[in-house]
Amino acid sequence: MERRVLVVGGGFAGLYAAVALSGAPVRVSLVDRRNHHLFQPLLYQVATAALSPGDIAQPIRHILRRHRNVQVLLGEATAVDVAGRRVRLADGAALPYDWLILATGAGHAYFGHEEWRALAPGLKDIDDALEIRRRLLLAFEAAEREADPERRRALLTFVIVGGGPTGVELAGALAEVARDALARDFRAIDPRQARIVLLEAGPRLLAGFAESLGAAAAGELAARGVDVRLGTPVTGLAPGRVEAGAERIAAETVVWAAGVRASPLARSLGVPLDRVGRVLVEPDLSVPGHPEIFVVGDLAAFLHDPGAPGVPLPGLAPVAIQMGRHAAANVRRAVRGEPARPFRYRGRGMMATIGRNAAVAQIGRLRLTGVVAWLVWVLVHVRSLIGFRNRLLVLVEWAWAYLTFNRGVRLITGVAGLPPRRPAEAEPARRARAS
């Protein structure tokens, strides 16, 4: 009987592992709790109403439809039964394996304050992005109906926690939403008065990038009116309020883009994890003592990079893709009875975009900023999007947004209502600006 490879997770690492096992003399199953692969680098554009979810996500089974030895299953993995060589699912099923490739990624860490999660959603999947979009747009709607100037100001204050690529990209995009897309759509408020605050605990933005690029990003954000606060860790969150040391910011909308916590599935392996819960993998990406289990992508802490030994590889799409392919190649070798080979990351550069005509990028020793970096960013991202259809649609959306300064997908879906108001505020804020 054919031997079984189970891939858990349909992100970049898992998807590319499954593709790389196509045609191998094994039976491959890929299981994910979502039916779609997500092009995560553009997720912030869904959160800020520039793209539709369908533009950056594709059904995993559709992507893999031509790989006839690969089956895609919908299900949520809850534990690895290492001794029994199977993975348990939330619905009670168990999937057996001869080789396992674990690629369940990471979520946000709230530094021991799990109660902050509801107040400040993170940005990891499409439902997160739609929730953030809903909150951003509802804040402007509530402000339009708010008579009290203090509360209106809190509704128009947006705090983004974390100055990594996601935080920088969200802050830049949100500044454009307020300044351009919404500028003429309201009567009682002026969306251009919105205040966007980016809080970063560390001394600089984009800690993983060259120092000059972090400074360039801070400058570009400031030029767009974003209030960038470095060395400012969040110490408290309450509804309508952010505390950062002695300072209190009255803000109704907070988005979390800080801290990483690996998927809890790693704990069931019973092997050493690093501080954020990632699996300390062997040089060949396998788990210590279990050559049949590989861990790839954001779930893996790979400390064997010759360029920086002891420092984990960053959680980037190119790292995940190369790890997924490498684990698949090692499975193929094992099937043939050959020994596994060590993984070696081939650096592909990093980039973050700040907005219209502005980005930062580093590719090898090259440092790019401004329009040039932005053009490289557009090319790289459109080129990488899975599927011709998405590429075309994203190009249409972007061209339209670029030409009109507008954002096409400003829909509030799900729970749409405003919170109940106190009787004293019952009259709408009509003409607050005109008077």
Place this chain on the structure above:
Amino acid sequence: MERRVLVVGGGFAGLYAAVALSGAPVRVSLVDRRNHHLFQPLLYQVATAALSPGDIAQPIRHILRRHRNVQVLLGEATAVDVAGRRVRLADGAALPYDWLILATGAGHAYFGHEEWRALAPGLKDIDDALEIRRRLLLAFEAAEREADPERRRALLTFVIVGGGPTGVELAGALAEVARDALARDFRAIDPRQARIVLLEAGPRLLAGFAESLGAAAAGELAARGVDVRLGTPVTGLAPGRVEAGAERIAAETVVWAAGVRASPLARSLGVPLDRVGRVLVEPDLSVPGHPEIFVVGDLAAFLHDPGAPGVPLPGLAPVAIQMGRHAAANVRRAVRGEPARPFRYRGRGMMATIGRNAAVAQIGRLRLTGVVAWLVWVLVHVRSLIGFRNRLLVLVEWAWAYLTFNRGVRLITGVAGLPPRRPAEAEPARRARAS
């Protein structure tokens, strides 16, 4: 002080009323519980994964941004205070008016079985469409993992209740999803084996259309493998089962496209309503005894059409648009001290699409079927979509779908998991088809 016109509802009737009041010497507020206007004739394409929500919806305030005397407010109207001339909102606020244009539309009627709503969602807004899309796609996912052939068959049986335009369009689109878009994506099941049942209580499909067109639609659906049952009212619904008289259909997914129930806001007017809760309006669209209140769109029962006196005008977009404009014109007349004029509907025809290259249309005495009707349908709908951007995107989506037989937006969002399984079913249904 300027006098106030309040428009409640941002569907076709309310939106076109607000536009028609642009520049008039009145202060206009449009309030809706959603922030977006929806191009409802294409909503079934969101439910069947052909279009993204953003393709057929636009923020109301963006559509109206250039009409400076119009303010858009987000809020849910709960009652009209006729004596106090104001409309109460769910959040406790109250909006005063001198003239009121009510356009809150209609929902689905479950014929006294409100408990069926959770089992068989209707298709009225974007959240409905996403819920139906989620259920359709999850049924195929669950079938792929189901070992028991009987349960697998129930998962692959889809029942649509109601043979009006929405039911016909959903049935046709769903047949194409199963036959074309999903055909090669599964391993354990063959989506082409899915059974699609369209139940209609009356003796024919498309009751509002010419009889020959109802028969043509039934023929086209049958040719696509849809099981069309006429004279078959639903008598019972339970999880996994539909009862139609003596017959029981084992089906996990049921969609409701039958019965109309006007918005409950009408009841607060204290005037006579028709059987389904619509307001029996005067010839000028006002409410009896209240010349300052107009009711338009699906909420109005207009029985004064000279072509068919005593028969309400159908719930079509062109009817709603003309009513909204007419009510606005009557408000403008009232502002000038002129008397209101009676409404007269100028028939614009009706059409319904069955699928690729097949539709039915009647325009005056013209009756069209097949490819010709389908081309007319595509032209009319793309031309009518609000906003250039949406037109372009929808064309791209359609061209892509037409050329590839694929559906681009097959995302399961929201609650994504499968229901828990009994231990006996714990092994996945791998290779059920191959063995």
